[in-house]
Amino acid sequence: MKLQKPSLSFWQIFNMNIGFLGIQYSFGLQQTAINPIFLYLGAPEDMLPILNIAGPVTGLIVQPVIGALSDKTWSNRWGRRKPYFLIGALLGSLTLFAFPHSPVLWFAVGLLWILDVGNNMAMEPYRAFIGDKLPEKQLSLGFQMQSLFVGAGILLANGSIVLFQYLFGGESLESGIIPQWLYYSFFIGAFLSLATILWSVLKTPEIPPSEKEVLEINKIKSLPLGHKFRKPFLEIMGSIKVMPKFMWKVGAVYLFQWYALFIYWQFTTPLFKLTMGYSTSEAASQAAKMSLTYNIVTMLVALALVPLTIRFGGKKVYALSLVGTAIALFTIPYISDPLFVLAPMVLFGIGWAAMMGIPYTMVSKIVPQDKRGVYMGILNMMIVIPMGIQTLTFGPIYKYLLDGNAINAMLFAGVFFAIAAFLAMRLNEKTKG
Template identity: 30%
Template sequence: MEKPRQGFAGLWNISFGFFGIQIGFALQNANMSRIFQSLGEDIEKLPGLWVAAPLTGLLVQPVIGHLSDRTWLGRLGRRRPYFLAGAILAAIALFAMPESPSIWFAAVMLWLLDASLNISMEPFRAFVGDMLRKDQHSAGYAVQTAFIGAGAVVGSLFPSVMEAFGVANVAPPGQIPETVRYAFWFGGAALLLSVLWTVVSTDEYDPARMAAFETAGDAVELPPMRALASHSYAASFGWIAAGVVVALVQIRLGLLREVLLLGALLAGYGLASMLAIALARRGSSTNMLSSIVGDFSGMPALMKRLAIVQFFSWSALFVMWINTTPIVAQYHYGTRDAASAAYQEAANWVGELFAIYNGVAAIAALTLLPWLARRLGQARTHMTGLACGAAGYASFFVLRDPMHLIVSEIFIGIFWASVLAMPYAILASSLPQAKLGVYMGLFNVFVVIPQLLVATVMGSVMQAFFPGEPIYTMAFAAVTLMVAMIAMTSVAAMLPRRD
């Protein structure tokens, strides 16, 4: 049995909530370093404060994916309860963030905000697969990417728009400018209203209809306990040992304390996998831990190869989000003083630059990428996008006029569109429908693990090799995208020429 074909209105309604979610992410990405520095934090410590974002994604997304696969709340449905709950919590965090009295309060609000955005975002990825037939997956993710770009443009530009209307863009030391305060309040309201639009305007297929849509190729063991029970504990001990080694290196070399968190997470996963294997061997077939660990270890081969590409792609993106504001302020506006008017002007320009790359992404997702995919295939189109991103990051070393950075953002926008659309379009049609939520959540682990790695390690790297020179992080980002492009060749080898 085939799912009904969705028209333009259906594609719009399915993904419109992402418009508001991305407003929240854009405000976070463009302004959190500014907020932390405005509250008095040193630039080398920014990655450690940003650790909240990837850590919450790492913990939340697989859990929400697992739960949403198994949820049905009557009229609210399967995925929509998570859209709504996450939107309410994220709106609260956005309203509270500009009132932060201290760096630590802001860090806690960032933790709440990112966790809430992930609660809403992860089911939206699976929602496209739930609601659309396979031949519409590419169109569905393209529309979703367009809304991501549009929401990011609005969120990135709002502080500059407020300044144009006379709102104060400079605040005394230790305080957050009014432009940022109003932007976060607007973002909270926009996020909640846009998610409500999707909740109200869509009707999910109930479990009986979803079962009727399943094909023989979708049948999977739920959960793969037999395979997990056959695993030895050797890999688990390996993860624990890796965590111990990281901790010892941190102590021996005097690295930033955030590196200890990385070690704790490695050891924690080892302990969790040991427990999951033990539960599977005892025949426990309903526990969430064994289900998630089993699904993680049994990912399809194509998903594993795409995961490597995601790892390197998102490492570069997180470097950009953390460091663009201090880079532009220092190298293009000549200031390191977060309380100066020049710094705040640079921060607003970064917001506009982020709006440009997101606007380019929205347009490219509906025009350039489909055109390239028809001629090159989805895998090679993504390789082209990765090359564009590497060129965009490298250009920061060459371009010194702030206006010329628009060229950099055009290349980065093409890359961003490709990251948001191509891997999911490739993956969605190859995953079993019954596990779409948990597999999308696990796939997004490879979005947040590199962010966590950057957040815990990059500060120590900066202190050791280029203290006070954040522009060299852009070289790191360009190199990682070239590595991602090479890794993408193994994905292309698994797909037809015109995939």
């Protein structure tokens, strides 16, 4: 019998999602500050994709495994998803505190690996957490609330970078030394990563498992250690074999969408060095302002997308948002004014709000309740696989096919967003097939 979940108030949904603020603040630093740090420490531009391989690799392994484990976890004290939130947040917090102290490039790259493990441990169960707690009629609000906090977290991260550079900046960033003003943003992230997760953990009780689920969980606890280790991997493979066709179609959209997003995040700073003649410091600051702009838009429109998706369907709203993102990337390389170049970020912000909410809502409605964690993990595999492909392939593409030109890189990403929009129109929400 299907569990009838009570509807939650707006503020209950708000509180259960506040932990996403800290996770996305950390993600915002990865988008805007990590690649400039690599450049400060001497990384060549064509090496940026491969230096970001940590995200795809850890996401590919950690998210589905944690999803499978959390499906089969229950503690009367800590719950099902919360233990993974807390461990991931603590790991991320410690790494963010250490990151700006990186003395050399290899040290910073190593910390990125640890940071990505922590963020993935916290993020994946959070997606399943929404599906666990909310009835179907509130799923759109729940995931779009997460989208709002995506915007808020990244907004705070980039706002802090711009603010602290304005207050304490001025030193040269071409000497291989990470500037002191950048430290403060990472220290704030270290605090928020843990504090916001604790807020959600303390404010939101989890729904206990059914008797059938408890029996399954206890059965797994009694297995030998080797069997326990293999269990989540077998769970993932078995779930992929019977995965709804709809999820394969989402995977096709994600292939182009996330490949393009990784290009945008990696090459915004090199783009502004080329189109505006900026130093690394100035280009990184402009990239932060771009991120500020589109995440403000994301915050403003995230919840507004809920009635639009109800009226017109998630597929149409999602596809149209991807078209807008493509237009934004086609436009950015041809604007040399640092103020006017913020205008395309309105379209990018609408697209980002849709990307971070609508697909999760659609998938959560069609996957089995007792496998929501593993399927959310598989959905996130569909994010990191394109990222992994991008990190391995785009360096040579950029160097040899695109003539090492950041303008061409941004246009390339725009084409991929246009393809993603076309594929999004193939998503049929009415069936599980």
